[in-house]
Amino acid sequence: MSQGVLETEAAPAARMDLLRFATAGSVDDGKSTLIGRLLYDTKTIFADQLEAVEAASASRGDEYTNLALLTDGLRAEREQGITIDVAYRYFATPKRKFIIADTPGHIQYTRNMVTGASTADLALILVDARKGLVEQSRRHAFLTSLLRVPHLVLCINKMDLVDWDKAVYDKIADEFTSFAAKLEIGDLTIIPVSALNGDNIASRSENSPWYDGPSLLHHLEHVHIASDRNLVDVRFPVQYVIRPQSTTVTDYRGYAGQVASGVLKPGDEVMVLPSGMTSTIAAIDTADGPVDEAFPPMSVTVRLNDEIDISRGDMICRPHNAPAVAQDIEAMVCWMDETAPLRVGGKYAIKHTTRSARTVVRGLQYRLDVNTLHRDEQADALQLNEIGRVRLRTTVPLLADEYRRNRTTGGFILVDESTNRTVGAGMIIEAQ
Numbered sequence: 001m002s003q004g005v006l007e008t009e010a011a012p013a014a015r016m017d018l019l020r021f022a023t024a025g026s027v028d029d030g031k032s033t034l035i036g037r038l039l040y041d042t043k044t045i046f047a048d049q050l051e052a053v054e055a056a057s058a059s060r061g062d063e064y065t066n067l068a069l070l071t072d073g074l075r076a077e078r079e080q081g082i083t084i085d086v087a088y089r090y091f092a093t094p095k096r097k098f099i100i101a102d103t104p105g106h107i108q109y110t111r112n113m114v115t116g117a118s119t120a121d122l123a124l125i126l127v128d129a130r131k132g133l134v135e136q137s138r139r140h141a142f143l144t145s146l147l148r149v150p151h152l153v154l155c156i157n158k159m160d161l162v163d164w165d166k167a168v169y170d171k172i173a174d175e176f177t178s179f180a181a182k183l184e185i186g187d188l189t190i191i192p193v194s195a196l197n198g199d200n201i202a203s204r205s206e207n208s209p210w211y212d213g214p215s216l217l218h219h220l221e222h223v224h225i226a227s228d229r230n231l232v233d234v235r236f237p238v239q240y241v242i243r244p245q246s247t248t249v250t251d252y253r254g255y256a257g258q259v260a261s262g263v264l265k266p267g268d269e270v271m272v273l274p275s276g277m278t279s280t281i282a283a284i285d286t287a288d289g290p291v292d293e294a295f296p297p298m299s300v301t302v303r304l305n306d307e308i309d310i311s312r313g314d315m316i317c318r319p320h321n322a323p324a325v326a327q328d329i330e331a332m333v334c335w336m337d338e339t340a341p342l343r344v345g346g347k348y349a350i351k352h353t354t355r356s357a358r359t360v361v362r363g364l365q366y367r368l369d370v371n372t373l374h375r376d377e378q379a380d381a382l383q384l385n386e387i388g389r390v391r392l393r394t395t396v397p398l399l400a401d402e403y404r405r406n407r408t409t410g411g412f413i414l415v416d417e418s419t420n421r422t423v424g425a426g427m428i429i430e431a432q
């Protein structure tokens, strides 16, 4: 990494104040209660909502204010009239803003977790201390690693029901740590909590003197995410071309989009794909005026010093650091369609950054059992929620990176052209 890159890293870090996290747990592990507790302890819920929850808890004969009712109530509100796979909730503390991707429903579909976690900085997996790790905990951990979520937190919940027994915590923590070691999980934190009573949620609890780690909220506030962003590889997928208008006096021509990775500055030499033409950046404009640099996830308009033919779906990068221009794609695909499975020979629309193309499934190398990690090489289809390694051929080249290096330019979705439904989510392993 060059000195220049190190210098530019400081700027994004200073402005980074948003953490996206996804929650996962099996039924009744206490996910709703935990989210309700976070909202309550950070004073995100309004007095009238709290009164309604208190009244509802009392009428159910609950001994405590049932914070799960709050989460479920918000969920119901959002679900009205539409099928929603993932509900997003917001809260903030003086340190950071948070977006929680909460996957509702009693069955934790892989599809939902893939949707919720694909853009997450952190995944929070819950287990019930009495039950320990279950099949779903392993599946959630695997998906976290597949989706390259940089940080993972395991909350061992309901510690009050096992008398805050350190031995129970240690056993689950050891088991999970050795399972996680087989996966590529960058950063793992394990926290004993009682979501119901608020222990180790917003502050450290006296009930766990043997635990010397952070409370959940403290960890969420301080976990270091600035360096998770790829600031090395410049990738700017062009979303709109702003052309000179005959009705205006200026001949402004710019390329609008969101920076996927890397840092762009006026004066930088750039290359445009797929044409391979080069130019230099004349200026970078934003809604608030010109800026000296642009980095993810900024939305900007880039102007170049040369007139080059650029269209939506093209990519601005650096001459010596370019993505593959590829029509043959190897990828892990999670199938999300309940009506028909993925099969070899199937044709779909593919959406990759700002580029759309059509694709055919050339091969299915194996289907992966997400619980055992076993590879079934005899499989000839992927059903709903199944994951497999797939070979695709696209009609036009994609400007693609490996997902492990770049979650934006390495990810794609498959769309059924007749219904326009998203039927699959993919993570590129190799593009050529």
Ligand SMILES: Nc1nc2c(ncn2[C@@H]2O[C@H](COP(=O)(O)OP(=O)(O)OP(=O)(O)O)[C@@H](O)[C@H]2O)c(=O)[nH]1
Pocket: 025, 026, 027, 028, 029, 030, 031, 032, 033, 034, 068, 105, 106, 157, 158, 159, 160, 161, 193, 194, 195, 196, 197
């Ligand atoms: N004793 C104790 N009970 C808890 C704790 N956390 C949750 N519970 C209880 O466990 C039950 C399930 O909690 P929920 O929050 O509804 O579980 P969930 O995982 O969100 O379930 P769904 O989202 O509906 O699938 C409720 O009765 C909670 O009150 C805890 O830390 N201690």
